[in-house]
Amino acid sequence: MTELQGFVVRKADPKDIPQIMRINLETLPENYPEYFFRDIYDRYAKAFYVVETQGKVIGYIMCRMEGGISNFGLRWMRRGHIVSVAVLPDFRRQGLATELIKQSMKAMEKDYNAKEIILEVRMTNIPAIQLYEKLGFHKIRILRSYYRNGEDAQLMAIKLQ
Numbered sequence: 001m002t003e004l005q006g007f008v009v010r011k012a013d014p015k016d017i018p019q020i021m022r023i024n025l026e027t028l029p030e031n032y033p034e035y036f037f038r039d040i041y042d043r044y045a046k047a048f049y050v051v052e053t054q055g056k057v058i059g060y061i062m063c064r065m066e067g068g069i070s071n072f073g074l075r076w077m078r079r080g081h082i083v084s085v086a087v088l089p090d091f092r093r094q095g096l097a098t099e100l101i102k103q104s105m106k107a108m109e110k111d112y113n114a115k116e117i118i119l120e121v122r123m124t125n126i127p128a129i130q131l132y133e134k135l136g137f138h139k140i141r142i143l144r145s146y147y148r149n150g151e152d153a154q155l156m157a158i159k160l161q
């Protein structure tokens with residue numbers, strides 16, 4: 001648990017899922033049924049974080065693990081995948097997404113043995129791309145028509161030591 005000026009970043013709890021789903025609906029076009037959130041929680045709870053203030057959840061990050069060929073050299077490895085991260089509009093630009101991502105990345109490395117972390121982001125989502133670049137992620141390649149509306153995704157990745 002980390003405290004930053006009235007905000008607390010902590011591990012998610014199953015009781016947080018309704019609030020997480022509301023934030024997801026309000027902030028992102030990729031929405032999921034409740035079982036999707038529960039399934040990720042059941043499998044990768046250690047990398048599932050929320051940020052709250054005054055008892056209200058205002059941001060979350062959820063991740064999963066997968067195997068694949070490294071984006072940084074030809075070998076098979078375990079990697080973490082940031083599935084979804086969001087902070088409510090009133091609470092942005094205070095470093096909260098940065099903190100959520102850092103905590104979750106640390107957990108993926110330490111608890112799930114991730115060697116790199118990947119994510120997809122809309123090419124037009126400049127705030128998120130800047131955030132990931134600031135954290136050291138690299139643009140790997142474009143995934144054409146990745147989203148349901150035909151938009152392209154930027155695949156980004158970072159290698160862990």
Ligand code: ACO
Nearest residue numbers: 084085086087092093094095096097098119127128130131
């Ligand atoms: N414009 C430009 N750069 C930005 C912006 C912005 N609007 N927002 C963040 N950044 C960059 C800046 O470099 C910022 O550092 P600075 O404030 O010192 O300049 C840095 O990212 C860190 O920002 P944080 O304060 O940590 O990010 P925040 O808590 O505001 O959350 C987020 C960023 C998650 C992208 C938020 O805007 C959001 O919830 N957006 C809607 C949901 C979304 O797009 N999620 C990501 C989708 S991709 C995926 O989930 C895998």
Ligand code: ZN
Nearest residue numbers: 082083119120
């Ligand atoms: Zn993804």
